[in-house]
Amino acid sequence: MAVAAPTKEALLSLYSSTLRTSRVFSSYNFREYFVRRTKSQFREIQDETDSAKISAFYNERVKELQVLKRSAIVNQLYGGWRLVIEKDLPKGSQEVMTRSDS
Template structure:
């Protein structure tokens, strides 16, 4: 798979998994960090740096999956802001 396709796939996976957090605050933070990180590294050209960032992103994806699963075990009441969006 080309690195561009890998990066797009990784981005979508990170966003999708970040939206699985039970807590609104964690969910918002995770999505914002993913977007900011990809924007920050948008203009990277060095293949080795891109490869390193790709591995780092895959490790972060696994971390987010574990943390989202744990957060779903300990759900709390929705915040006021979440109830406004419903």
């Protein structure tokens, strides 16, 4: 019996949902890790033609998406401090660095 593979639209929808959820994390390190991981996982399956493998991949990623959504909520509750790398400067302004002894 042949396994029906999910459509390209279903895979793209899952990909975009996973990326969207990954970007919800308040912690920079978690957010960047899950974005990189999502892109990497979907890139690996991109050229796969075996419908059984694609179907297994899809089902596993759907389960992971549910876990990711719950984890993102918890991370938003207990996110912690922003990192220096996350500092946003207003557009058009440049930070001027001055010496403290001048």
